[in-house]
Amino acid sequence: MRQSSGDAAQAAGRRGEPVFARLCEGFGLQGEGVDLGSRLSAADLRLICRALFDGQLLVLRNQNLTARQFHDFARHLGPPEPHVIDQFHHPQFADILILSNVQRDGKPVGLADAGTYFHSDYSYLDIPARATMLYSIEVPNRGGDTLFANQYAAYDDLPARMKQLIEPLVALHRYGNRDDLDRKSRTVASLLTAEQEQRMQWVRHRIARRHPVTGRTALYAVSGSSFRIEGMPDDEALALLDELKRHATQQKYQYRLSYGVGDVVIWDNASLLHSATLTDPGDARTLWRITVKESGPAPAH
Numbered sequence: 001m002r003q004s005s006g007d008a009a010q011a012a013g014r015r016g017e018p019v020f021a022r023l024c025e026g027f028g029l030q031g032e033g034v035d036l037g038s039r040l041s042a043a044d045l046r047l048i049c050r051a052l053f054d055g056q057l058l059v060l061r062n063q064n065l066t067a068r069q070f071h072d073f074a075r076h077l078g079p080p081e082p083h084v085i086d087q088f089h090h091p092q093f094a095d096i097l098i099l100s101n102v103q104r105d106g107k108p109v110g111l112a113d114a115g116t117y118f119h120s121d122y123s124y125l126d127i128p129a130r131a132t133m134l135y136s137i138e139v140p141n142r143g144g145d146t147l148f149a150n151q152y153a154a155y156d157d158l159p160a161r162m163k164q165l166i167e168p169l170v171a172l173h174r175y176g177n178r179d180d181l182d183r184k185s186r187t188v189a190s191l192l193t194a195e196q197e198q199r200m201q202w203v204r205h206r207i208a209r210r211h212p213v214t215g216r217t218a219l220y221a222v223s224g225s226s227f228r229i230e231g232m233p234d235d236e237a238l239a240l241l242d243e244l245k246r247h248a249t250q251q252k253y254q255y256r257l258s259y260g261v262g263d264v265v266i267w268d269n270a271s272l273l274h275s276a277t278l279t280d281p282g283d284a285r286t287l288w289r290i291t292v293k294e295s296g297p298a299p300a301h
Contacts, residue, residue: 018044020051020058024255027150027272029055036060036264037069045076052077052131053213056271057148059257060264063135067092070135070264070288077266078130078292081122084175085111090288100286101279102138110286117177118149118249118273119224121291124175126203128221129269130212130294136259140283146265148255149273151218154248155208158219169207171241172228173221178241204230207244211270212294218271219248248273259287270294 020029029051034044052058065073071093074080080095088111090096100110122129134146155163207229209220222244229237257265267274269291279285 018047018051020047020055023055023057023059023257026153026253026255027055028057028059028148028255028257030059030061034060036063036073037065040073040076049077052266053268056150056152056268057255057257058266060266061260062262063264064262065135065264067096067288070133071095071290074133074290074292077133078294080290081125081129081293083289083291095290097289097291098286099134099289100138100284101281102284102286112281113278114276114289115177115224115274116276116278117179117224118147118245118275119177120221120269120273122269122293123205123221124173124203124225125293126201127293127295128205129291131266131268132274132289132291133264133266134259135288136261136263136265137288138284138286139259139261140279140285142283143277143279144259144285145277146257146259147275147277148257148267149249149253149275150255150271151220151248151253151273152216152271154250154253155217155219158247163208166207166240166244169232170204170230171207171221171226172230173203173205173225174201174227175225176227177224178227178238179223209270213270216271219244220270221273222248223273 018034019032022028023030031048031051034048067090071080074095082089082094083097085097086094088098090098098110099114100108101112102109120128121132205220207220207222208217210217222241226241228234229240259265
């Protein structure tokens with residue numbers, strides 16, 4: 001007799017294997033029986049990776065990790081890439097970016113605004129992010145959620161004529177948010193120093209992008225860092241990107257995730273957009289973030 005998914009999960013749990021359950025309709029998985037601080041077997045790591053790309057968003061609750069344990073786990077998913085904002089790197093591991101609204105002696109201990117607009121991490125790099133992972137250390141009394149938008153579903157729902165239009169198109173990306181060019185605004189994430197600015201160049205990514213692991217097509221970074229489209233007048237390009245962004249961030253594609261202390265949250269940047277939400281500056285929130293890159297640049301032609 002064929003097992004139901006629930007029966008299969010229970011059987012896996014009895015064998016000591018990680019068990020994954022749906023977070024919401026459409027995407028997202030929550031794992032049970034996973035201790036990232038322990039020595040994970042190769043089989044367990046394969047299950048975790050499969051769950052990430054099957055679910056697009058993976059939540060592992062109640063972890064208790066040192067910075068080294070968090071960093072060691074991240075390296076199993078891909079090569080970590082330090083964030084360009086290097087003033088908030090973890091003192092032991094530069095690959096860990098500290099996100100926090102806490103101040104000590106009048107100085108911020110971390111990056112207070114990690115992108116309160118829909119975007120895909122590192123889409124402004126030639127080799128973009130494979131996965132981003134957050135480890136939640138301090139949780140505010142209210143707020144601090146992250147919004148995710150499913151870009152597989154957004155692409156699948158496009159009319160055939162729109163799919164045909166965007167199939168050959170390549171967007172030009174740079175660090176920042178095209179909907180807010182005010183350098184003093186917190187929604188630009190953070191001001192870069194002159195040296196950091198020099199490290200940022202224009203890069204090219206397809207708008208309808210084949211996922212490097214699953215092979216499925218998703219809309220890619222149509223909100224956030226995409227500013228132009230190759231071969232298209234800027235006004236037409238912005239109008240098209242804005243139309244795609246409005247479509248891709250509709251409520252029906254979204255899921256709002258709330259954090260608990262000790263949660264590790266991992267998401268697939270090639271198939272999701274995400275947006276931080278603002279919190280009360282006086283209500284402490286601190287997370288560690290590691291972003292791992294894809295294995296190489298995807299074709300953009």
